[in-house]
Amino acid sequence: MSPTEQVPPEVLVDVRDLHVTFTGGRRPVRAVDGVDLQVRRGEVVALIGESGSGKSVTLRSMLRLHPPRRTEMSGQIRVGADDVLKLSPSALADYRGRVTSMIFQEPLLALDPVYSVGAQIIESIRRHESISVQEAHQRALALFERVRIPSPERRLAAYPHEMSGGMRQRAMIALALACRPELLLADEPTTALDATVQIQILLLLRELQRELGLSVVFVTHDIGAAVEVADRIAVMYAGRIVEEGPARDVIRAPRHPYTRALLASRAHGALEKGSRLQTIPGAPPDLANLPTGCAFAPRCSMATPDCQQARPDSILVGPLHRARCFHTDRTQAAAAQTP
Numbered sequence: 001m002s003p004t005e006q007v008p009p010e011v012l013v014d015v016r017d018l019h020v021t022f023t024g025g026r027r028p029v030r031a032v033d034g035v036d037l038q039v040r041r042g043e044v045v046a047l048i049g050e051s052g053s054g055k056s057v058t059l060r061s062m063l064r065l066h067p068p069r070r071t072e073m074s075g076q077i078r079v080g081a082d083d084v085l086k087l088s089p090s091a092l093a094d095y096r097g098r099v100t101s102m103i104f105q106e107p108l109l110a111l112d113p114v115y116s117v118g119a120q121i122i123e124s125i126r127r128h129e130s131i132s133v134q135e136a137h138q139r140a141l142a143l144f145e146r147v148r149i150p151s152p153e154r155r156l157a158a159y160p161h162e163m164s165g166g167m168r169q170r171a172m173i174a175l176a177l178a179c180r181p182e183l184l185l186a187d188e189p190t191t192a193l194d195a196t197v198q199i200q201i202l203l204l205l206r207e208l209q210r211e212l213g214l215s216v217v218f219v220t221h222d223i224g225a226a227v228e229v230a231d232r233i234a235v236m237y238a239g240r241i242v243e244e245g246p247a248r249d250v251i252r253a254p255r256h257p258y259t260r261a262l263l264a265s266r267a268h269g270a271l272e273k274g275s276r277l278q279t280i281p282g283a284p285p286d287l288a289n290l291p292t293g294c295a296f297a298p299r300c301s302m303a304t305p306d307c308q309q310a311r312p313d314s315i316l317v318g319p320l321h322r323a324r325c326f327h328t329d330r331t332q333a334a335a336a337q338t339p
Helices: 055-061 089-098 117-128 133-146 152-156 165-177 195-212 223-229 247-252 257-264 305-309 328-336
Strands: 011-022 029-040 044-048 071-079 100-103 183-187 215-220 232-237 240-246 314-318 321-324
Touching: 011 055, 011 215, 029 055, 029 215, 029 240, 044 055, 044 223, 055 183, 055 215, 089 100, 089 117, 100 165, 117 133, 117 152, 117 165, 133 152, 133 165, 165 195, 195 215, 195 223, 215 223, 223 247, 232 247, 232 257, 240 247, 240 257, 240 314
Parallel strands: 044 215, 044 232, 100 183, 183 215
Antiparallel strands: 011 029, 011 071, 232 240, 240 321, 314 321
């Protein structure tokens, strides 16, 4: 979509040609290198990929959480009527929490240790709405009940360290929903939790998303979690989205070699007991010195000289399904032969 094209009304988030470069080190690091992403109202989009692929950086850019003195950002991030990269400091403070809110990976670090959890939720509500402490308290209590925290009145008075990991994450979800945002950003919200609690949090997030009609961008390493919660999946590598489409299409018919390699490297039902998991050879590229051509080419079994010389454009490979690769047909054929 070109910059002059009008965004359809059903699209809440419109990210175009986003570049994020960190300049605090010896060399500039291009953490995000031309990301285009749209999220419709009421839609859940999962960002997946290896560590260092730019997922969390993209997410935090939507709230402008990167240190401004050491970060260069260009492109466009539009959420509803807000042009995020052009917001003044006061407008940005109004935007955070009211329009877009975030669930962080580790709530023990994200929550203030010297205030009770309830006090933090009440403060957030009163920052954006002119209501009394009593009204804000009642809403915080209702939020704790909605996210199924037992003994909610007592838990509101608890400090973060007095709650279990699962309870803290539920409290973080309540805090994120306190000001009724339109967009919820979830940065690997289940990583620090055990498997049983992970499933509970995922089901809770999906239930709340449907109930409240939220748009959600969900960052995860777990492809299984992405399939559970996402309507659409975007695969990131070296700061770019290399494949994007409906979750079913991306999982069942991957068209980028990196997506196929990610899927092959996980445990699945067809894997025989005692057999080795497949791995992706090599390592992700140095983001301070990205190659001229496709960033995945040095690790790709399908790479040709063309891949080393030029970056592939994003092409349509199916209804609402796009990939950045010169060999999408070969990737599809190889995926079809994989058990």
